[in-house]
Amino acid sequence: SGLPPGEYTLTVRAINSYGQQGEPATTTFRINAPAVPATIELTPGYFQITAVPRLAVYDPTVQFEFWFSETKIADTSQVETSARYLGTGSQWSVSGPHIKPGKDFWFYVRSVNLVGKSAFVEASGRASNDAEGYLGLFREKIGKLHLAQGLWELIDNSQLADEMAEMKTSITETRNEITQTVSKTLEDQSATIQQIQRVQKDTNDDLAALYMLKVQKTKNGIPYVAGIGAGIEDTDGQPLSNILLLADRIAMINPEDGNTTPLFVAQGNQLFMNDVFLKRLFAASITSSGNPPTFSLTPEGKLTARNADISGAITANTGTLNNVTINENCVIRGKLSANQIEGDLVKTVGKAFPRNNSYASGTVTVTVYDDQGFDRQIIIPPVLFRGTKHQNFN
Known part of the structure; x- marks a missing residue:
């Protein structure tokens, strides 16, 4: 419409061919940029x-x-x-x-x-x-895989002979290696399964035994690889055994009683588990479930707990306590400042009169400084003396 931003009032009335006008109808509207999300x-x-x-x-x-x-x-x-x-x-x-x-x-x-x-x-x-919900999600996703369905099925030994006939096997005596490869190509994609068993000697005349199973699919020129490897070789002069897994997702499933929920799932540099029993845990930070979390411990040492029951000792330099009850004795060695106190609070000060030889004699001056922000009542009880005259007959 070309109208500048602002508030407008629109009035409309009907008019007939004789120029007679009806009652006007009015409405207001605005042309403005919208308000920010609240x-x-x-x-x-x-x-x-x-x-x-x-x-x-x-x-x-x-x-x-x-x-x-x-x-x-x-x-x-x-x-x-x-x-x-x-x-x-x-x-x-x-x-x-x-x-x-x-x-x-x-x-x-x-x-x-x-x-x-x-x-x-x-x-x-x-x-x-x-975490429990994630495991259920992984259960559903993994259960749809051909790999999972194949693992859960029993092996039909009668088919092994025909399948082995389609397998390409190469044995290299000089390297003590057996390689078995199964491959299939379809238009712009190919899939290969390769099993390698190898015993080799390194430059230090140390032997290494390796087993590798690699699965690779290439689609649109991009290779995708999964594999498992087991081996023993010398590292820093000492034999070291390794089992390595290569996959976008790693899961372990206990099939007992037909269970299909994974015990754990590793994906995207994160590990998802249901029940964990640890003797010792070292963690940079700990956060409980819930949104917001009910418990957290940050790397800086900040502890946040929505409801804590602490039976041991607490040592703190600063802090704030609300609605606190002290059931037993409390010792305050520093300065106590209070805006309101319910109950009795009494401070008693004793002062001895000057002594003249063996008896009290003289006056005592008491000075009270009004250096506090609250009223105080000072009570000095009367001092009464009672005695008899003592006469020395010697």
Whole structure:
């Protein structure tokens, strides 16, 4: 329309061919950039975070623009150059193996309409840290694999003879090696299974025994590899045995009673387990499940606990205690400052009169300094003397 931003009043009335006009109808509207999102609700999922922004007052003409970053952006003016643009809509989900549990991720969201865009609003969140739920997710994903289905099936020994006939085997006596390869090519992809058994001598005349099973698929010129290797070789002059696994995902499943839930799953440099018994644990940080966590211990030594029952000794230099009850004796060796005290608080000071030879004689001056921020009542009880005259007859 070309109208500048602002508040407008529109009045409309009907008019007939004779020029007669009806009663006017009036409405108000505005042409403004939208308000910033009032809140951004982040819902954690398994390798997923969903952002749902909301306005303080609902406006159906407003949508939201979503930007994403794996690190915090200190200056929101740099969002468009430092963050990744996701899209525009009413909500947005980010998912994938890179959305790892225990790691903070940042969303930068702004409101948009036909007039303009609001400022960015930042929100940070994490994926779900429910280990049991992740194991269930892995159970479902792994159960759909041809590999898992093949492992769970019993081996039919009657088919081994035909399958072995299709296998290419090479034996190299000079290197003491047996290599078996099965390969298949289909248009732009190929798959190969190779088993290698090798005994070799290194430059120090030390023998090494190696077994390797490698599975490789090449698609569109990109190789994808999985493998397992076992071997014994000398390292720093001492024999060392190794078992190495190469895969995007490693899982162990106990098939007892038809179980298909993995004992553990390793994926994306993270390990997911259900029950763990450890004699000793060394960890840079510890965080309990829940959002927010009920317990955390950071590398800086900051301990956060929503409800703690501590029966041992506590040593602290500073801190704040709210609604605390001291059941037994308390010793305060420093200065105590209190705004309010309920109950009796008494300070007693004794002062001896000067002595003249063997009896008290003279006066005592008491000085009280009014150096406190509260009223005090001073009570000096009367001093009574009672005695008899003593006469020396010697």
